[in-house]
Amino acid sequence: MRSVKPGRAPSLMAGIVSVFLVIFGIFFTYVLYFISAQTNLPIWLFGAAWTTVVLLSAIYNFYNVFAKKRFSSVDIVDRNEEADPLNEHLSDDKKYCPHCGEKLAEDYVYCPNCGQKVKEEK
């Protein structure tokens, strides 16, 4: 499995945006608190939830700016490591060699065109 990591500069930008959204969220929650007091509805909880989510986003993004080991944005797996569950229902995808694209019979273990293994032996 390989993975794609978010860039440190894009993470820094997203982290800075998240800090502004946290500051907005604090004021937003403060305003909603007064509306909640007048209406007897706890709508300040929406502001608190917003602030929590953007705070987590800020932490995630600043972690990816400075950490030696960043979180992955995308994991890249071969189809024999983790098959797409939709392929069983929607596509005849597994009838083609993943290495060269040659059309294959269902029971082939090795591709007759490129010789690569196309199926785990049982």
Ligand SMILES: [Zn+2]
């Ligand atoms: Zn092949």
